Amino acid sequence: MQALFGQLLVGLINGSFYALLSLGLAIIFGLVNVVNFAHGALYMTGAFLAWFGLANLGIGYWPALLLSPLAVGLFGMVLERTMLRRLYQLDNLYGLLLTFGLTLIVEGLFHHAYGNSGNSYPVPEALQGGTDLGFMFLPRYRAWVVLVSVAVCFASWFVIERTRLGAYLRAGTENPRLLQAFGVNVPLMKTLTFGFGVALAGFAGVMAAPIYQVSPSMGSSLVIVVFAVVVIGGMGSIFGSIVTGLGLGLVEGLTKYLYPAASSTVVFAVMAVVLLFRPVGLFGRET
Amino acid sequence: MSAPGLQESRALYRLGVITPARKRIFFGVLVLAGLALPRLVYPVFLMNVLCLALFASAFNLLLGYTGLLSFGHAAFLSSAAYVTGYVVKAWGLPPEVGLLAGTAVAALLGWLIGALAIRRSGIYFAMITLGFAQMIYFLAVQLPFTGGEDGLQGIPRRPLLGLIPLESEGAMYYFVYAVFLAGFFVIYRAVHSPFGHVLRSIRENEPRALSLGYDVDRYKLVAFVLSATLAGLAGALKALVMQFATLTDAHWHKSGEVVLMTLLGGMGTIMGPSVGALVVVTMDNYLSGFGDWVTVIVGAVFVAGVLGFRRGLVGEALHLARNFPF
Numbered sequence: 188m189q190a191l192f193g194q195l196l197v198g199l200i201n202g203s204f205y206a207l208l209s210l211g212l213a214i215i216f217g218l219v220n221v222v223n224f225a226h227g228a229l230y231m232t233g234a235f236l237a238w239f240g241l242a243n244l245g246i247g248y249w250p251a252l253l254l255s256p257l258a259v260g261l262f263g264m265v266l267e268r269t270m271l272r273r274l275y276q277l278d279n280l281y282g283l284l285l286t287f288g289l290t291l292i293v294e295g296l297f298h299h300a301y302g303n304s305g306n307s308y309p310v311p312e313a314l315q316g317g318t319d320l321g322f323m324f325l326p327r328y329r330a331w332v333v334l335v336s337v338a339v340c341f342a343s344w345f346v347i348e349r350t351r352l353g354a355y356l357r358a359g360t361e362n363p364r365l366l367q368a369f370g371v372n373v374p375l376m377k378t379l380t381f382g383f384g385v386a387l388a389g390f391a392g393v394m395a396a397p398i399y400q401v402s403p404s405m406g407s408s409l410v411i412v413v414f415a416v417v418v419i420g421g422m423g424s425i426f427g428s429i430v431t432g433l434g435l436g437l438v439e440g441l442t443k444y445l446y447p448a449a450s451s452t453v454v455f456a457v458m459a460v461v462l463l464f465r466p467v468g469l470f471g472r473e474t
Numbered sequence: 475m476s477a478p479g480l481q482e483s484r485a486l487y488r489l490g491v492i493t494p495a496r497k498r499i500f501f502g503v504l505v506l507a508g509l510a511l512p513r514l515v516y517p518v519f520l521m522n523v524l525c526l527a528l529f530a531s532a533f534n535l536l537l538g539y540t541g542l543l544s545f546g547h548a549a550f551l552s553s554a555a556y557v558t559g560y561v562v563k564a565w566g567l568p569p570e571v572g573l574l575a576g577t578a579v580a581a582l583l584g585w586l587i588g589a590l591a592i593r594r595s596g597i598y599f600a601m602i603t604l605g606f607a608q609m610i611y612f613l614a615v616q617l618p619f620t621g622g623e624d625g626l627q628g629i630p631r632r633p634l635l636g637l638i639p640l641e642s643e644g645a646m647y648y649f650v651y652a653v654f655l656a657g658f659f660v661i662y663r664a665v666h667s668p669f670g671h672v673l674r675s676i677r678e679n680e681p682r683a684l685s686l687g688y689d690v691d692r693y694k695l696v697a698f699v700l701s702a703t704l705a706g707l708a709g710a711l712k713a714l715v716m717q718f719a720t721l722t723d724a725h726w727h728k729s730g731e732v733v734l735m736t737l738l739g740g741m742g743t744i745m746g747p748s749v750g751a752l753v754v755v756t757m758d759n760y761l762s763g764f765g766d767w768v769t770v771i772v773g774a775v776f777v778a779g780v781l782g783f784r785r786g787l788v789g790e791a792l793h794l795a796r797n798f799p800f
Contacts, residue, residue, distance in 0.1 A: 274780070280543045280597065283545075287730055288777035291730070292774055292777070407726070414601040415601070417601065451612040452609045455608065458606075
């Protein structure tokens with residue numbers, strides 16, 4: 188029983204990261220119409236910035252939680268302004284290819300600088316320890332990760348679905364030309380949206396640093412799973428990507444308990460089943 | 475996805491720069507040059523180029539001619555390599571049987587993955603194929619017969635059909651060359667057949683192809699299976715040449731590499747992927763001393779190719795020939 192809850196908790200943690208990353212992907216895809224392959228690499232960059240800041244500059248976890256996503260977001264905006272922008276009038280597959288190339292560059296640079304091995308990042312003092320719930324031991328940091336991820340996801344959902352800014356964003360997704368005709372600076376909005384989506388990835392990276400090893404390849408294997416999550420959930424709704432992310436994390440945790448060998452492939456198996464019965468994705472809209 | 479190279483070659487036909495006679499001479503000279511090449515260049519390098527050229531050409535059938543970006547072609551390359559290696563090494567069967575077994579497995583896998591992936595299009599298609607390829611990668615790590623992290627090593631080169639010894643690199647080269655030419659011919663014929671024209675019409679305008687009465691999904695699936703089969707043939711061949719099958723060929727980097735070859739050489743051109751394979755293999759060879767920088771350089775080439783060089787080398791050459799017809 189202890190083992191089952193332990194694995195479910197691990198699943199919930201993974202699911203939080205799936206949700207955060209697929210949310211960023213969905214926001215970017217919605218307005219900018221780019222599938223950002225570099226999302227994983229930027230998540231890794233976020234984790235590395237936090238690690239680097241602590242090791243060399245004495246910047247702790249709390250400032251890093253703000254500074255690291257900010258830096259990643261700025262980097263993303265530079266990428267959007269200088270490169271991605273040139274591809275908007277083309278097929279959106281070119282955006283995927285461009286960000287794939289960027290992933291190779293970023294990961295290669297980190298490999299060169301820090302090698303293949305992982306670096307550990309300490310859990311911040313305030314969140315060390317945990318509570319015994321009777322049926323399982325709950326480390327405080329892990330509870331924090333789940334809560335914050337869910338909070339950030341819902342805040343994003345609220346901003347997009349319930350505020351004026353979000354209304355612009357949704358309008359831009361539907362019809363960018365018309366929105367521009369109403370005097371909204373759509374190109375700027377695209378830059379900021381890309382920056383925000385990517386900053387979410389950087390934020391997830393900082394959150395992940397104390398849990399996983401900080402290594403150059405931590406992002407790319409994750410992003411492929413997140414792509415599968417996106418296919419399963421459908422990129423149509425923000426809410427859908429949150430639920431799908433958390434749900435699949437739990438499914439993975441359950442598989443790890445029942446049949447550990449299949450835990451790395453179960454998400455893809457779910458993807459196959461969904462494609463068979465509901466090709467648009469669980470929350471996708473028919474187009 | 476539009477293939478800029480194709481419009482160029484069509485325009486050249488109209489201008490009379492490309493004529494059937496000139497084409498025959500061009501391919502004739504190329505085939506003869508291929509026969510003489512191992513006297514000048516290291517055969518193992520050439521065989522590597524040929525295997526990857528076949529791989530990329532098979533991939534181009536989907537990307538360049540059908541407009542489907544598969545981001546998981548490493549799955550077919552590697553599964554065929556593993557099966558061929560295993561059949562030849564563990565069961566002691568001759569290379570031609572191994573080649574057939576590997577190719578057949580890739581075809582079956584192509585049918586399974588293709589049938590699911592074509593249910594979505596565009597960007598989703600790419601993500602789905604990437605996901606399934608990652609699944610194959612994890613299976614290759616876990617299944618006992620693949621040798622996990624070590625891969626399959628020391629795959630023997632038995633005599634072909636029990637008669638022709640393949641131990642020497644020279645003999646192996648001509649075998650690889652023959653298989654490559656056969657595979658390339660299949661692709662050439664497929665592209666220039668009525669079937670190929672339907673594929674192009676799907677790429678240009680899928681709803682219109684559908685409304686003209688073509689069963690678009692069926693055509694897509696056939697193209698996918700054909701592409702997977704030939705990618706598998708390339709992988710099986712590679713396992714025999716290199717005498718090993720490893721996880722490198724199953725990794726998503728490999729799926730990206732074949733996109734790079736096709737993009738660099740010119741998608742939607744018949745020669746482009748082969749030229750791209752030559753460039754990428756040469757680059758890998760010369761850069762192997764640079765360690766991690768290889769990935770960075772490959773990434774930079776990728777970015778440059780997407781941003782400013784979408785016609786690819788062959789596409790650019792055709793474009794030049796169009797502006798300066800001879």
